[in-house]
Amino acid sequence: MGVFFVSVISRDLFLYLSNNKTLNRAAQNWGSNIASGKIVGGIDFPSSIKFIKELNEQGFSVTVDHLGEFVTSEEIARERTKECIQTIETIVAQRLDSHVSLKLTSLGLDISKELVFENMRKIMDIAEKYKIMVTIDMEDETRCEETLSIFKGLKADYTYISTVIQAYLYRAEQDIRNLNSYEPFLRLVKGAYKESPTVAFPKKADVDENYKKLIKSRLLNGHYTGVATHDDAIIEYTKRLVEEYKIPKHSFEFQMLYGMRTQTQKELVNQGYKMRVYVPYGIDWYGYFMRRLAERPANLAFVLKGMTKK
Template structure:
């Protein structure tokens, strides 16, 4: 049943008719509930509310697979403006982005050019930029670009997905860069040739890379809503005396809000992923596909006052 549910939500995430309809309904259905707003300025008040409760944030302008060089450059300038606004508004926030929104599928030269502009602003303003991981066919390009940029920039991080067979090897190869990594299970539909098809195997690999990364002494963002993974991490850091300041939990805006606040009270760093923009529907469907339990969390979040 979980496989059917996952496939259904992944199918819905790619439905162009529903995507267009959702863009028209987004301000009413999603803003302030599962996304910050339809643009970054309208999201600021929600970010400040989270910050005031001790929750850090990472923001992401939704939208990927850009095919226009003009649009990719517009996304680049919007990201730079977001970084500058974070500093001006004194927000406790990072920035997340997808390389396909900056031209990865157009040309490598274009995405490097755009990323370097963003990173110059990030370094100047001391705002962390996380390169989100996309599907497996773009994984190698993403990691190669991250490695190249990490040589020159400090305020840059990326993501590894536990459901890919290659991930432990990638983690080992990244260790010399002393990277800040967001560790996730993974949300794209992948072939059994490249990804673990069974949830138990994904969970076991997730635990393995969490342990390895933390014991390597590198900062980790453990992005999960799974209580079993949260409890595993707590036991792990207690067993190995890993300081709480050397990692953080990460969760989605509008889901498991009570748990987020409880973790803060327990002294853990907690970062909330706050997406914004009109392309909220595909993002939302992939989050539901990633974990069926998110359906209940999402409905609760979307019906909150």
């Protein structure tokens, strides 16, 4: 019955729920009790450190992300910038094996491109100093071109910066070709926003095939890649590629979300693969959580199992 329940929950329903402001406000009120240590690290970065250390001790690398996006206040965007810098400094001070992920809308993308560059350069100056990778998360398709433009502008001056390509977008393959000259570290994902069929593959099977194509092109060109997926078929496809083409395991990594598929994560580490766990933190966890379920509704079963553990 549980499998049937998961299978009938539509992607559109989760995306609808992700935008429900009433549920989002309610989740902020009780999120620290329900989500912390289960699907998010904590309500802030200091409260997440113990979970990150536990993951590191088990052989996992981490990337952390302060949840929250669509900032419309310049003051808040600058506050987020300071918080990100403090996070990088804490990662170094605590000797954590962790990268940092961020969304440009949290730094003022919807306010002005100049503000984003100003804030990103402040962050990247510190990240470059301490050699901490900063990944620019990809948001919806309407912000894709501007995000990649900003990434290219920063990549010209900084080494420790990466970004994300979403396989459900028709443009993904060409975007990777356009980025190849930068020799970038890219995270490959399927994509989790509701997009028009004019810009994105509407069928899962087509998304999966495009995702495989992107993985193969990246692994064969030798540029470091994060294969971010919970899909067993994609994981096995990647393993077969590695074996067939003798691809070094140090040239890529698997990435998964905190609190989901933990046993699979452990198995991959035991098999000698690098596994990076995405650990978000903050009170704005609800929208993130719903989009992850929309991306793969089967994750609900794994989340419920993890959240009910004592």
